[in-house]
Amino acid sequence: MARRSWHKSADTRTEILDEAERQLQAVGYADMTIGSIAKALGMSPANIFKNFGNKAGLIDAVALRWVMEIDAAIETTAGIPSASLRLRAMAHLILETHLVRGKMPARLAIMIGLDSTPPPSAIAFFHRLLQRFEKLIEDGIADGEFAPCDVVVTAAALCDSLITILDPAAVLRSRSLFTVEEMTKKCDQLVDFVIRGLSLRA
Incomplete structure (x- = not known):
């Protein structure tokens, strides 16, 4: 493929990420390389290194796109006043987002899990999710939906x-x-079980 001229950094990053996702789906984490992406896009590997640093940085950027989708979906539940209903909506939206994304996130999670630590963006997402659960539990306690508890420990258990x-x-x-x-x-059913546990009084 002939080399192309790349002008807009944002467009370049998007095309690289799109191709990275395509190759993750087609050949998997191990066989997706900086070189294979550069070849498919008709650009120099240096362009990818400039935008993402290395393969780990590229994978983190792919993961970031996925978790931002989930973050955006979860954010839509912020206005639900009932903590129980908000928890149910969050659980359904996370499940639906994973189902829409298909096999790629799962395969990537498995492959990276066997090889190294998760991408920083994925770790940051789970920290944010824990904070959302802490806030949800605090709201439920304040409104009398949930029993008083150690919010941090309970959010981790959730x-x-x-x-x-x-x-x-x-x-x-x-x-x-x-x-x-x-x-x-x-x-x-799982959310029902969790809500019953959160609602129990000693």
């Missing part, structure tokens, strides 16, 4: 309880066993 929804690899495994309707029902 994350663990919802891991089959939060983890794209777990969602992919479930997708091979259940229909979307069944997964949605299981999501509701």
